[in-house]
Amino acid sequence: MILNSWEEFEKGAERLYLQDPMKARYTMKYCHNKGVLCLKLTDNRTCLQYRTEIAQDLKKMEKFIGNLMRHMASKES
Secondary structure (H helix, E strand, O other), rough: EEEOOHHHHHHHHHHHHOOOOOOOEEEEEEEOOOOOOEEEEEEEOOOOEEEOOOHHHHHHHHHHHHHHHHHHHHHHO
């Protein structure tokens, strides 16, 4: 599912990750020719995607990745 707003993607992706952290995968891909950055978070059942051409969204993405890393680091093994 491709989401059109960053807020929708961020909330949905965090919820998806917290449901089952061991199955969640996050990828980021930049297509230089089109100038588009694509983010994807999936658990093999649900796939959330967000695409942007706006450079300012990079700061939001960095913050989001930092939040995911904090969630990962806070889990006990």
